[in-house]
Amino acid sequence: MNAVPEAVDLTPGALRLRWADGIAELSAARLRAACRCGGCRARAGRGEPAAAPADLVDAVPVGSYAINLVFSDGHDRGIYPWDWLHELSAAAVQD
Ligand SMILES: [Zn+2]
DSSP states (O other), X not given: OOOOOSEEEEOSSEEXXXXXXXXXXXXXXXXXXXXXXXXXXXXXXXXXXXXXXXXXXXXEEETTTEEEEEETTSOOOEEEEHHHHHHHHHHHHHO
């Protein structure tokens, strides 16, 4: 499935996404911890603790398939494909 949200609403504390199958709110802390950029994956691979929670500052579209989230701690390497955010949304709804 090629998931693309119908609406995206960014606040410092969360990313709110409206999908065809529901609305989900993903917290900034959760998104920051879930970052899969090279640096964060390397950190996790070394067994280092996840990054400290940070607020969301900006969300920049990456083509039509993803957004690049910028956090208040200066971290701006995370690319979040819509498909993946849709999966995280489904998990969030079940929490
Ligand atoms: Zn990262």
